[in-house]
Amino acid sequence: MLSDVTTPHDLDDRLRAELAALGAPEKRRDLGERLPDGGPLTGAQALALFDAQLTSRLLDLAGQWLHGFGEGYHTIESAGHEGNAAVAAALRPTDPALLHHRSGAFYCLRAAQAAGAFPTAPPPAVPPTPAPAADPDAAVDASPDAGPGTVVDGSPSAAPPAAAGSPGSAVDGSPAADGSPGTAARAEVHGSSGAVPGTSSGVSPDEPAASSAQRATPASSAVAPAPSAVIPDPAAAPALPAAVHESHDLPAQRGTGQDAHINSTSQEQRSTLREPERSWNESAPMGAVSYQDLERPGAAGEAGSLPAGAPAIVVDADGDATVGVPDLPQPAPDDAFAAAARDVLRGIVASVEEPAAGGRQKLFGRADLAVVPTAANAGSHLPRAVGLGLALERLGRGARPADGEPEVAAWPADAVVVCSFGDASVNHATVTAALNTAGWYDHTGLRIPVLFVCEDSGGSADGWVATTLRSRPGIRYFAADGTDVAESYRVAAEAAAWVRRHRRPAVLHLGAVRLMGQGDAARDPLLATARLLVTSGYAGGEELLSRYDERGWQLRRIAEEALDEPKLASAVDVVRELAPRRPVRVARAVAEAAERAAGPGAGARAEAFGGKPPELTGPLTLAQSINAALADGMLDHPRMAVFGRDVAAGGGAHGVTEGLRDRFGAARVFDTPRDETSILGLGLGAGLAGMLPVPEIQYLAYLHSAEDQLRGEAATMRFFSRGAFRNPMVVRVAALAGEDGLGGHARNDNSVAVLRDVPGLVVAVPARPDDAAPMLRTCLAAARVDGSVCVFLEPAALYDARDLYADGDGEWTAEYAEPGAWADRHVPIGRARVYGIGSAEDLTIITFGSGVRMSLRAAATLAAEGVGSRVVDLRWLAPLPVADIIREASATGRVLVVDETRRSGGVGEGVVSALVDTGYVGAARRVAGLDSFVPLGPAARQVLVSEEAITQGARTLLAR
16 A cells, blocks of 8 residues: 655654564674675675665655754655665766765765775685596595585685686676676776775676576586676677566556565554654754754764674683674764765755855765766756766777866776666656667767666656666666665666676666655665565664664764854855856967967878968858867867767768868767757766867757756856866857848747856857957867856858958958967957947947848948947857947947847847946947747848848937
8 A cells, every 4th residue: 555654754753663673683694794595795785785775864854854944955855765875886986976866875875985884795605516426536635634515625615716707706707798808807907996995806896796597606617607697698689687677577666565574563563662752853953952962871982893794702601702793883973974964964954065066056966976966957967977978988998188188087997877867757858868869879889888777766657667768779778676775786786787898878777666755665675674684684673773763863963063064155155166267277278279289289280281271271261260270179189079960971061060070080070869968968978077078059949959958967067066077068059040041940040048048158159250260269278277168159141251341352251370379369258359440439339240240331331421330249148248348338328239139038138238237328229139030031031130220220329
C-alpha cells in the first residue's frame, strides 16, 4: 500500500522504530569480511555506505527543520534516493560528476572517498585448482605440516596473484579489446589521482564485482579466460548482460508489495520504541536551547575509539583471552561525512563559507571533489556532460595548451563523466538532446565516456522510462534496484567499468522511491541497508539506531554553527564572481598572440594560409575577415575547436568557416547533430575540460530553442562555483535581419533581448571587416583569460557586402591587419567606434550591426543638407559602452537611436535608459523595428529599419 509518510516527523519516527526492531545479529561478523552471500562489498564498505545514506537522510530532515522556522532557504529532498551513494562508491573521486538535486548520499560518499575514508576491499580468495587424480605431479604436498585442506602456494588465506579473469583483476583482468590497458594498469600510470584512496591494487571500485560464475571458476582458468560475463562484449549479439534487469523488475515500478525482510512491527509498537527526545522534529527551535548544552557527556570522546573491523581482546574470569568482534564505533565528530554535511548545511542557510557557490545558491558542487555545480534545471546539465566526455577523449589524445595559456584542472585520461537526473527529466528536451547526441557520436565512431544515471522513483507511466532509455541507440543500458545497496554497487561498478574501458556512453537506470511524498516507505533504502548489516552479522539494530542518533546530534551542532556564519552582505559580494573583467590582461594576451604569430609561429602561419596570409590578399569582406581571424585563432590556440551545423563539410550555411577543416583537421573543425542545445552543450563541456570552444549557431532564430544553455548553464558556472570552474566559450551566430526577407523569420530573427538579459554574458556585434577580426581576437582572449562566455553576433546581411555609398566603391571591405598591428588595433570589450560626417556637431546617431551601414548612408544624405553627424557604432551590446554613449550624446545634445531589433525589448531601450540614468537632458528619438516577426520577401521592408526611416527620423529630431 502507499505509505502515509509525508512529513519529516513521520519519516524519522518510522525509521527509528524500524531500526530498533531489527534486533541483534544471530552471528557476529568482522567488518573486514565480505558479505556472506559473496556480494561485492565488505561489512566496512556497507557500513560506510550506510553512513553516507543516513547523513543524507539527516540532512533532509535538517533542511526541513531549518526551513520550518525561517533559517533554511532550501532543502535537498534526497530521501528515498540514497541508493546513489553506491554509484559514487563505484566511481573514482576524480571522475567529474554533474549531479541533480537529490544527490545528498552521492555527495557524502564522494567526500569520504576523496578523504580516503571509503574502506579497502581485500581481493576475494580464489579456490585452488583441483588436481587430476591421474597426475601425481599435481598432488598436494602431504607433509605432516600440511593440515587438512592446505594447498601449497595456493592457500585461501593468501592473496592470489591477479590473474586474468579472476575477481579483483582489472576489468576482465586482461587488456581491453582495443589494446588499451586495464583499469588497474591505468590507475597505476596516473598514480593516486586515478584511484580511490585506500583501494588496494587488486581491486578498484569501478571494476565489476565477481559474479557467482566467476567465483566458482578454478584459478587455472585464468590462463585462457573466457569472455567476461560481467563486462558485456559490445561485438556480441544485442542481448543484455546478466546484471541488467528489465525495468518492470525495478521495485520502483512494480506494485507496492511488502518486502519479505520488512519487520511487521505495528504502529503502536513503533511508537513505544522511539525516543521522542532525540527526534529532529521535536527538538526546541534554534535559540531556545543550545545544542552544545544538550550534548551527551562523553559522546565526542567515544567517537572513533576503534577502527572498523579491529579485533577486540576479551578476557574472561579465568584470565583466558579470546579474540572477539568489537562493537561499532560511534561516528567521529570531524569525519568526512560530517565535513560533507557541513558543506550542505552551509548551502541550506546561505553561508558565505559554503564551498561551491559561497551562499549564492544551494547546490552540490566542489572542485576538489570533482563535483561540478549544476543549475538544477530539469536535465539542463546533460548536454554539458556529453561535451565534457567528448573533450576528455580529445584532450586524452594529446592536445596541448598554447605557450602562456593558463593550465586548467587536469582530469585523468581515463576519467568517466557521470551525470544524474530524475525520471521526470527523461521527457525534457535537454535530456533527449543529450542522449541523442551521445548516441549519434557513438554511431559515427567518436567515443564519449559518459555514464548517465536516471534515478527513477516511479513517477512516470509504468515502463515508460525503461522503454525510453533502452531504445536509445549507441547507449548501453544497465538497471538496478537503488534500494538494494549491494546490487546498486555491483551494477554501478559494471556500468562504470564498461564505460571506462570502452570509452562509450551507458545509462544506469536506478530504481528509487520518493519519501516525504507518495513513496512506498517499505522500500526505504536506508532501512534496507540497515537490514543488510544486521542480517549479515555486522551490526545490531540498536547500534545502528545509536549511530543514527549520534550523527543527528553532530548535524544539529553543525547546523547551529552554520547559522552563525556570515551571509553575503553587499551587491559587490554577490556579483564578485559573476564575470570578472581584466581588460589589461586581455589586451596583453592579444599582444602576446601577435608576437607568436609574427615570431615563432610565422612559419606555421604561412603554411596554414598556403604561403599567402590574409594581410597580403587585399581587401576582405566581413565573412572573409572572420574566416581569417578564426584561422589565426586556431593557429595560436591548439585547444581551440570550431563546430556546428555543416561548418566542416560546407563551411557553414554562409561559407564563413570554409577551408578550416582542410587546414586544421576533422578533430578540431567538425560537424554536429542539427540541434542547437547539443551544440551549446558540447561547447560548455569542452570549455570545462580546458578547451577553447567556438560553436556556430546557423541562424539567430535557432538559438532561442537552446538559449537556456547560455542563461542557466554557461553564465552561471563561475557564479555557482566562486570561479573554481569556468566554461570559456565564443558562440558565433549568424544574426539579425536583411531587407530582402530571404527565408523569412527563420533566417531573419531580430530579437536579442534574451542575450542582453543574461548577467555577465558578453555580446559582440561587428559591423565592418576591420572591426570583426580584432573583436573576435578580443573575445577569444577574454575567454582564455577570464573564462568569459561571449556571443559573437555576425550581421548576416553584411557578410558579403562590399560597397557603402555607391556600387563598386568597395568602402565596406577592409585590409586584414598584419600581426604587428594587432595590439594597436585591439578593440576592448565595451568600447564603441565613432565616425564623423561633416561638422559632426548637429546630431549623434547611435546604432550597431546593419544599422551602421544604413546610418552612414543617411548621414551622408544629411551632410548634403548641411547637417553634421557623428555615427556611434556600439559594437558591444553587453556590456553597453555607456561612457562612449554619454560622451557622444552630450557633444550634440540630439540623439537618434537606430535599432534594427524590435521596439519593445530592443537594444534601443537600453541605450535610452543609459542616457536617462546618467542625467542626459538633450533631445532623443528612436527608430526601431516593429514589434513583429520578420515576414517573407519584400514585406520584410515594412517592419524593419530602413535608410529612409533613419533620414526622416533625423529630420524630425532636428526640427524640434
